[in-house]
């Protein structure tokens with residue numbers, strides 16, 4: 001199965017900033033701060049009213065940012081995010097109707113998985129990049145290493161989200177099961193509210209340095 005080019009780009013980016021935005025005016029400066037710090041991939045979660053317009057604004061004004069949509073819980077949200085320019089989509093769990101809708105509409109999509117049954121359902125629908133969520137609470141790499149062997153030969157890779165941060169980033173990123181990592185630690189709510197873009201740039205820069213160093217070893 002061919003990996004969509006956007007997933008190859010995200011794999012080389014190494015890290016996906018998960019963002020919960022309440023104010024559309026913060027979208028573009030936030031994306032620029034991440035980019036200046038060396039993080040060129042972000043997921044806007046559809047948990048707030050500002051998410052869809054923020055997605056469109058970032059696509060328009062920060063063209064180098066690889067931006068997608070997260071928390072896609074309903075099939076009809078797939079066309080909504082495509083209209084705003086989303087390059088990819090993810091969801092916290094596995095919902096067959098959402099995965100079908102993404103396939104029909106042509107949106108590269110990584111559904112969430114937490115069990116072997118989820119993985120098998122996703123594989124059956126053609127998915128090969130799966131969001132491992134909530135990674136740390138489920139048992140981190142130990143659990144994933146135990147669960148994944150039956151699917152290795154199919155070329156399945158995982159994106160751990162949920163509890164990934166500065167302390168465990170390096171350990172995840174070098175594991176061959178992992179395509180890239182993601183999380184909200186790069187975009188703390190208090191820093192967004194304070195419009196402290198320097199602090200966010202610094203967090204992005206730390207993540208970039210950690211990933212590049214870990215991958216070089």
Ligand SMILES: O=C(O)C(=O)C[C@H](O)[C@H](O)COP(=O)(O)O
Nearest residue numbers: 070071091092161162163183184
């Ligand atoms: O809602 C979604 O689609 C999500 O993407 C869930 C996020 O991946 C996690 O909430 C990130 O977890 P933390 O980094 O621990 O905050």
